[in-house]
């Protein structure tokens with residue numbers, strides 16, 4: 001029988017984090033961060049106090065092998081850490097920041113918006129060989145537990161409108177589409193997202 005555990009991330013998970021976060025936004029992140037997305041993500045993950053930090057990550061392991069990851073934070077953490085996250089991105093993008101700043105601001109204007117009392121599921125991914133085994137669903141349960149702890153009353157996320165498989169899963173888990181973002185064009189690619197949300201019932205918060 002498989003031994004499945006979910007645990008908080010640590011700096012030693014940087015390699016898996018950088019691969020999994022890339023899987024979660026396979027075209028969008030490289031469009032924003034350029035070709036060295038993995039390297040930037042590996043570095044920023046190891047720093048505390050930012051929105052891509054190991055502090056906000058959860059990993060699911062099957063028989064001691066990492067199979068997937070979720071990254072999430074609440075409205076207060078976002079407010080506290082957004083500026084430092086930007087500064088770290090400037091540091092790691094180095095000179096290419098100048099060519100990327102326009103896209104970063106564009107992206108910031110349409111995804112990742114969080115209102116008071118909301119918890120944001122920023123990224124989720126399972127390695128292809130581990131998909132359709134219920135692991136994504138388990139990661140969602142963990143995110144829900146974590147959001148309960150932070151006092152949030154809603155979980156929100158942004159999903160690309162063409163990611164049918166993920167949308168189907170989120171709907172099954174009780175998320176509803178709230179709005180469609182304006183499209184964002186980055187070089188040749190155009191992106192648009194659904195904002196999805198799930199209201200956490202006060203008397204049903206631990207399920």
Ligand SMILES: CC(C)(COP(=O)(O)OP(=O)(O)OC[C@H]1O[C@@H](n2cnc3c(N)ncnc32)[C@H](O)[C@@H]1OP(=O)(O)O)[C@@H](O)C(=O)NCCC(=O)NCCS
Pocket residue numbers: 023024025123124125126127130131132133134135136137138158159160163165166168169172
């Ligand atoms: C979305 C993702 C995290 C789900 O993880 P998972 O471990 O496969 O999810 P689960 O096994 O818990 O859920 C499976 C559900 O996903 C859908 N699904 C799973 N495999 C599928 C397949 N081969 N084809 C279509 N839908 C599939 C179904 O809705 C399924 O529900 P069901 O079991 O009732 O049929 C995973 O597919 C993934 O990493 N995708 C790439 C990254 C990504 O898109 N991230 C989300 C960005 S917002």
